[in-house]
Amino acid sequence: MFRVEADATEGSTKVSPIRVFLDVLFVLIDIVKVIWYGLPILVIHIFRKFVPSKLKEVSGQTVLITGGGNGLGRALALDFASRGCNVIVVDIDLAAAERTCAELKRKRVAAYAYRVDVSSYEQVEALSDNVHKNVGPVDILVNNAGLVYFDFLHNTSVSMANRTIDINIKSHVWTTKVFLEKMMERKRGHIVGISSMSGMYAFPWAVVYSTSKYAVNGFMAAITEQLRLQGYGDQIQTTCVCPYYIATRNDIVDFLKKPRFKLLTTERTARVIVEGILRNEVILAIPPFFDLGVRIMQLFPVKIQQLVRDYIIREYELNS
Numbered sequence: 001m002f003r004v005e006a007d008a009t010e011g012s013t014k015v016s017p018i019r020v021f022l023d024v025l026f027v028l029i030d031i032v033k034v035i036w037y038g039l040p041i042l043v044i045h046i047f048r049k050f051v052p053s054k055l056k057e058v059s060g061q062t063v064l065i066t067g068g069g070n071g072l073g074r075a076l077a078l079d080f081a082s083r084g085c086n087v088i089v090v091d092i093d094l095a096a097a098e099r100t101c102a103e104l105k106r107k108r109v110a111a112y113a114y115r116v117d118v119s120s121y122e123q124v125e126a127l128s129d130n131v132h133k134n135v136g137p138v139d140i141l142v143n144n145a146g147l148v149y150f151d152f153l154h155n156t157s158v159s160m161a162n163r164t165i166d167i168n169i170k171s172h173v174w175t176t177k178v179f180l181e182k183m184m185e186r187k188r189g190h191i192v193g194i195s196s197m198s199g200m201y202a203f204p205w206a207v208v209y210s211t212s213k214y215a216v217n218g219f220m221a222a223i224t225e226q227l228r229l230q231g232y233g234d235q236i237q238t239t240c241v242c243p244y245y246i247a248t249r250n251d252i253v254d255f256l257k258k259p260r261f262k263l264l265t266t267e268r269t270a271r272v273i274v275e276g277i278l279r280n281e282v283i284l285a286i287p288p289f290f291d292l293g294v295r296i297m298q299l300f301p302v303k304i305q306q307l308v309r310d311y312i313i314r315e316y317e318l319n320s
């Protein structure tokens with residue numbers, strides 16, 4: 001779409017002082033514009049931290065959740081259903097997806113289970129065809145399926161690293177690619193990426209996992225900007241979710257010997273995530289102070305960041 005043309009002036013290095021002066025002046029004018037337009041947005045943003053905006057109405061809408069058979073995905077499915085949403089549960093484990101669907105139907109909503117390996121583009125494409133033919137368009141796509149895999153790099157096998165990258169990164173690209181087209185056609189939709197705090201703050205005991213979550217954050221940032229660039233910014237929303245550890249499985253609970261901060265509970269985290277989605281939050285860190293803490297910490301030299309890890313976060317005391 002975009003091509004870089006050879007510059008006719010290539011090779012010439014002389015720039016007149018007037019040109020430099022004008023360039024600096026225009027940049028300064030643009031900075032003033034950003035401050036002028038940005039200040040009211042900042043004030044509203046801070047105000048909304050104390051007085052949250054109303055949740056958007058989603059009753060009757062269709063939500064598709066990958067990895068909805070267990071853990072956080074299951075809890076998200078139940079929360080959406082309690083708000084009147086119909087839910088499509090996609091999981092590599094069909095029995096688990098069907099169990100979630102049975103629970104959803106008790107909430108008097110429509111529920112559909114699909115067995116799909118979301119790391120496979122072919123399977124995701126077939127899922128999209130089936131869903132659009134048999135259920136209808138998807139209003140909210142929740143990319144939740146993921147391998148929660150903690151180990152040092154030298155202990156991580158090549159196949160495990162590949163699988164983590166395929167499930168945790170590629171699945172987001174495939175599902176978004178196939179479901180976005182219909183959202184663009186309908187000029188409505190919401191794409192949610194379940195990332196992790198380890199996508200903002202590197203986990204040294206989970207190098208590949210952490211890497212995969214940094215990629216999810218990058219993907220969500222890029223797709224958000226693509227939608228804005230193409231004029232869909234107000235029609236198709238995005239939410240990138242970065243939670244701290246959640247007690248979804250016993251091995252996660254056992255992994256941290258003496259966590260400084262208590263693990264999040266699954267149901268409450270699901271509620272906070274759904275509310276963030278319904279407020280059209282673009283980045284949702286849970287708990288919120290972690291996000292702010294990480295951003296402040298990154299302003300300081302690495303050695304100071306390491307002191308924060310050693311004295312404040314203190315997660316090095318692992319059971320492994």
Ligand SMILES: NC(=O)c1ccc[n+]([C@@H]2O[C@H](COP(=O)([O-])OP(=O)(O)OC[C@H]3O[C@@H](n4cnc5c(N)ncnc54)[C@H](O)[C@@H]3O)[C@@H](O)[C@H]2O)c1
Nearest residue numbers: 067069070071072091092117118144145146196245246248
């Ligand atoms: N548990 C945590 O501490 C934590 C913290 C932050 C973020 N997260 C993220 O939340 C998401 C859910 O984590 P969880 O703890 O509920 O995990 P979980 O293992 O309890 O559930 C993951 C689900 O995804 C399914 N799944 C795995 N691979 C799949 C594939 N290839 N195709 C389709 N489905 C597949 C599994 O069958 C399972 O039902 C993950 O993306 C994880 O990275 C978890």
